[in-house]
Amino acid sequence: MEKNKRVIFQDWGVLDYQKAWDGQEAIFSATIDAKVANRESISPSPVPNHLIIVEHPHVYTLGKSGKPDNLLLDKDGLIEKDASFYKINRGGDITYHGPGQIVGYPILDLDNFFTDIHLYLRTLEQAVIDTLAEYGIESGRYPGYTGVWLDADNEKARKICALGVRCSRWVTMHGFAFNVNTDLDYFKNIVPCGIDDKDVTSMKRELKGEVNLEKVKGVLVKNIVRLFEMQLTP
Numbered sequence: 693m694e695k696n697k698r699v700i701f702q703d704w705g706v707l708d709y710q711k712a713w714d715g716q717e718a719i720f721s722a723t724i725d726a727k728v729a730n731r732e733s734i735s736p737s738p739v740p741n742h743l744i745i746v747e748h749p750h751v752y753t754l755g756k757s758g759k760p761d762n763l764l765l766d767k768d769g770l771i772e773k774d775a776s777f778y779k780i781n782r783g784g785d786i787t788y789h790g791p792g793q794i795v796g797y798p799i800l801d802l803d804n805f806f807t808d809i810h811l812y813l814r815t816l817e818q819a820v821i822d823t824l825a826e827y828g829i830e831s832g833r834y835p836g837y838t839g840v841w842l843d844a845d846n847e848k849a850r851k852i853c854a855l856g857v858r859c860s861r862w863v864t865m866h867g868f869a870f871n872v873n874t875d876l877d878y879f880k881n882i883v884p885c886g887i888d889d890k891d892v893t894s895m896k897r898e899l900k901g902e903v904n905l906e907k908v909k910g911v912l913v914k915n916i917v918r919l920f921e922m923q924l925t926p
């Protein structure tokens with residue numbers, strides 16, 4: 693069957709983390725069910741792909757391989773920061789999501805693109821790298837780590853985008869968190885991604901001023917579409 697490069701795009705706006713996670717899980721499960729049904733069908737249908745962009749209220753999420761001690765707040769501290777906390781089923785350690793941050797959830801059947809999870813992660817990173825370049829910010833990769841970094845080759849290394857995904861039957865969920873106008877003080881309450889000797893940053897910090905979030909979204913989505921050779925549909 694021909695690969696289906698059509699991708700349903702949705703911007704969920706600002707959405708509670710639990711609601712977004714439930715929404716992801718529903719689409720993820722339906723996508724896997726469609727793949728399984730195709731194997732038993734004499735006339736298989738194209739398996740759908742989705743790209744979801746969202747912002748979350750203040751929330752910390754801990755991946756399945758993460759250490760709970762990397763959250764430096766107790767329950768009272770979370771209440772004081774107006775933040776929630778979830779243990780979730782993606783890879784990676786702890787991270788923060790909040791206002792001013794672009795969170796991307798590609799729910800893709802990688803059989804439609806390429807069945808290589810490392811290439812998948814590198815391609816998402818490249819979309820962010822290319823987006824930052826359009827704003828005059830030079831970024832790249834840090835050997836041995838996922839995500840997008842600035843000054844990765846020296847002691848000033850700082851992360852601007854974190855990645856953490858889940859993949860089953862070559863269907864992906866979860867994704868990336870890209871700091872645009874993010875309040876970086878919230879990262880002081882965790883050991884970000886389990887890395888205790890590196891800083892985090894944002895476009896706002898690097899450019900010394902607020903950035904138009906909607907415009908960054910547009911540039912980022914354009915780069916994801918180009919790199920994955922997607923055909924985007926509403």
